[in-house]
Amino acid sequence: MPPKSKTLTSENKNSEDSYDVWGNVVSKKEAAKLKEQHKESVLAAENGAVKIDESLLQLGRKTFYKENFGNEVFLTDILGVIEGPLTATGMTKAIIALKGKGTTNLKVELADSAIIGGRTFKKGEVIDTGIDVAKGSYTPLGMPVSVSAGRIRVGISCAACHATVDTQSKTEKIQ
Known part of the structure; x- marks a missing residue:
């Protein structure tokens, strides 16, 4: 998860105390109005309200970048996403070859041949993956890596689709 200083997000300073x-944001101003009208119960936890504060915003960032909601089981154990034509070794070699530079399109050498959508990809061919890697990172953006029962597992987080590396300033952008 990149530090806030390395992202181009426009955080709303008015979100605290909202x-x-x-899933609907009630602004600080709207909350004050509701309290004035004695409708504070709308903002009660039992009605699904959560006060937005720094800890909630941090939890949201952590979830966005790191949480894969268990999809590593499907991607790794069922699809074999890093044990087929794309391997953990191949991805690691491609990232090391970047020499610390970022990319919005990691180029990876295939370990095996594959036919996908009627197209043949040959073993040893270097393919465009469209995978982002931030400057100085050794893991793809939005693809949390873990080890479980001695196996490497890879999942997909929200950031895989909703963030990208800005190749000009080498920071992530939330789209």
């Missing part, structure tokens, strides 16, 4: 009510 509330999230079932």
